[in-house]
Amino acid sequence: MFHGVVITFDLARELVVAGMPWMPASGDRFVIPGKEMDEEVFHVAEMTIEVASHQGESVVKFNGTTEWALDSIPSDSVLWLPREDQLRDALGQSLVALEHEGNEWIVTYGSGERLERVRDTDVECGYARALVAVLEHSGR
Numbered sequence: 001m002f003h004g005v006v007i008t009f010d011l012a013r014e015l016v017v018a019g020m021p022w023m024p025a026s027g028d029r030f031v032i033p034g035k036e037m038d039e040e041v042f043h044v045a046e047m048t049i050e051v052a053s054h055q056g057e058s059v060v061k062f063n064g065t066t067e068w069a070l071d072s073i074p075s076d077s078v079l080w081l082p083r084e085d086q087l088r089d090a091l092g093q094s095l096v097a098l099e100h101e102g103n104e105w106i107v108t109y110g111s112g113e114r115l116e117r118v119r120d121t122d123v124e125c126g127y128a129r130a131l132v133a134v135l136e137h138s139g140r
Contacts, residue, residue, distance in 0.1 A: 011129065018136050020135060029080070
């Protein structure tokens with residue numbers, strides 16, 4: 001949907017299902033699916049959008065934003081769109097190499113005792129595909 005700007009919603013959901021933890025921090029990108037705002041990418045920022053705890057539950061608070069009718073929304077109702085650096089960090093030692101060939105990025109990563117490769121025209125999506133595979137393999 002946002003090809004070339006952020007990872008796809010499907011990949012972001014796959015990361016959640018695979019067990020990618022999210023500790024919201026300033027600069028993180030997210031969307032609010034199913035609220036007729038799927039095209040709107042939000043950024044956590046202390047002044048306008050922050051993550052807080054309310055009655056023991058993590059919430060995303062919208063401070064002074066006129067386009068949103070709510071003051072806050074449970075953080076599990078938003079979908080995190082990790083950035084390239086966050087995906088690379090999450091891959092950690094599993095990441096072996098990143099190469100560029102033609103219009104594709106090739107991510108080589110360790111999966112168990114084997115090296116695997118994924119290709120994508122978007123580097124963030126390539127990292128996300130590799131991370132889903134690593135998380136799924138480690139969860140077995």
